[in-house]
Amino acid sequence: MANVSNAQQPKVQVAPAGSTVASTGATIIENGVVAKIAGIAAREVPGVYALGGGAARAVGAIRDALNSTDLTQGVSVEVGETQVAVDVTIVAEYPASLQKVADDVRAAISVAMSEFVGKQAVEVNVTINDVHIPSDDASDDDDGAAADDAVETRVL
Numbered sequence: 001m002a003n004v005s006n007a008q009q010p011k012v013q014v015a016p017a018g019s020t021v022a023s024t025g026a027t028i029i030e031n032g033v034v035a036k037i038a039g040i041a042a043r044e045v046p047g048v049y050a051l052g053g054g055a056a057r058a059v060g061a062i063r064d065a066l067n068s069t070d071l072t073q074g075v076s077v078e079v080g081e082t083q084v085a086v087d088v089t090i091v092a093e094y095p096a097s098l099q100k101v102a103d104d105v106r107a108a109i110s111v112a113m114s115e116f117v118g119k120q121a122v123e124v125n126v127t128i129n130d131v132h133i134p135s136d137d138a139s140d141d142d143d144g145a146a147a148d149d150a151v152e153t154r155v156l
Contacts, residue, residue: 009131034119036075037116038077038086038088038113041112042088044108045104047093047101049091050132051072051090052074054090076088078120083121083122084121085121086109086123086125088105089128090127091128092128092132095135099147102126
């Protein structure tokens, strides 16, 4: 808001560079914030298609349609004073190496917890609950009869 009364505004006190300032008080980071940061870190890993299980992804699709994506979907956290534990459920892209994707998710979340939250990630559990296989909808319709014939031939 503009200074309409032409009164003197109080100056913000800034500590001089290089000086040590004693601080008081505590910083509390809510579990939802930690979960959101973990979710963002996991989504940025190559090979991760989505987060969450089937029901969570169905609800997530509705939220995406309404432009209110839940970044904590598929993520649960336990936050201590200096450490954090994260459980994340992902859907991997096919044909990515599942072990590599899981390791990369662990690394990304560990770095995010250290850099953004300031806490050590002592445990990051990754559950791969599905694999997304890209498909071409047009070719599925055209090849439907051929696929049925192939199944019958295989059974004979």
